[in-house]
Amino acid sequence: MLLRHIRYLLAVAEHRNFTRAAEALHVSQPTLSQQIKQLEDVLGAPLFDRSGRTVRLTDAGEAYVRYARLALQDLEAGKRAMHDVQDLTRGSLRLAMTPTFTAYLIGPLLARFNSLYPGINLSVEEMTQDQIEAALAADRLDIGIAFTGSHLADIDSQTLFAETLSLVVSEAHPGFARQQSLDAQALGQQSLVLLSGDFATRQHIDLYCRQQGIAPRIAIEANSISAIVEIVRRGQLATILPEAITRELPGLRPLALQPALPQRTVALLSRKGAYCSAASEAFRALASAQ
Structure with a gap:
């Protein structure tokens, strides 16, 4: 049974005439x-009485048409919902980021995204990079x-920008x-306060310290x-964090390290071959424009 069978059935029931x-x-x-x-062959019963001047539904036809109309309404509603998702009036987006981005990037980015697409339901988590890739x-x-x-082999990356790490201290x-x-x-x-060793930022800092021949306190x-x-x-105490954090959070001041820590390239990660929804495409475009 195909959708056209239901449309044909309802048309004959409405016009009561095949022509x-x-x-x-x-x-x-x-x-x-x-x-x-x-x-009728599929359903195993006649749907129309063709014996008179006009075509009319049989009892079986009356029963079936009621459900056919409901089914067609649901299908049309599904089509509208699909279009809504495509034009970003509805939909969902599941995001995750490593912790440093929650301090300076994700707040303004999500606020902008929500103002543009308030119908998109956002789910946001903070994870280590290994956890993000496994979840993707x-x-x-x-x-x-x-x-x-x-x-991981099935992860794609899209470059966003280069991130600079600095020593961060209190303005006072x-x-x-x-x-x-x-x-x-x-x-x-x-004396430092640093992220724990399972975070990518800390691993980046530890590598820098080893290369400089110092043991951080x-x-x-x-x-x-x-x-x-x-x-x-x-x-x-001081810390080492992205310099951009000091521009977003009051009471902090960056100091450049000499030599500088190597910059890190921030990227959007996704699963290779995964379906990219309209919401995902919109978020990618907005993040790339930052």
Whole structure:
């Protein structure tokens, strides 16, 4: 049984005449009659009484037409819903990002996206990069925001921008009132609060310290960017975080490291071959324009 069988059935039921129904459907009358006969054969009962001057539904036809109309209404509603998703009046988007992006990137980006597409339901999670890639591969996410580099085999990346890491201190920190930069050896003497070792940012910092031949003095480890920011803002500890965070959060000041930490390339991650919804495409376009 096909959708056209239901449309043909309802047209004949409405016009009570095969010829007029065929004209309304823009098909030949023999074709219409053949299709109705096929439907009756599938259902195992006659749907129309053809014995009079007009065609009328049989009792079986009356019962079936009621459900056929409901089914057609649901199909039409489904078509509208699909169009709604395509024009971004409805839909959903599952996002995840590594922790540093929650402090400076994702807030303004999601606020802008929501103002443009308020009908899109957003699900947002904070994860390590390994967790993001595993969730993408398992189709539990649509898009991840992380870094380029070595990825799982079925992960694609789209470059967004380069991120610079700096030493971050409180604006009121007395030891750095007039300094604009800090060399690696001085960094080795500074007490730090850093992300824990399972985060990509921390691994990037540890590699830099090994390359500079210094062992960082880690006073506190935390798995929360907001906690690290508050500790630095209210005390004498420093941290190493994206410089962009200092432009978004008050009470912080960046100091350039000499030599500088290598920049990291921020990217949108997705699963290779995954269906890309209209919401995903819109988010990609907005993120790329930042």
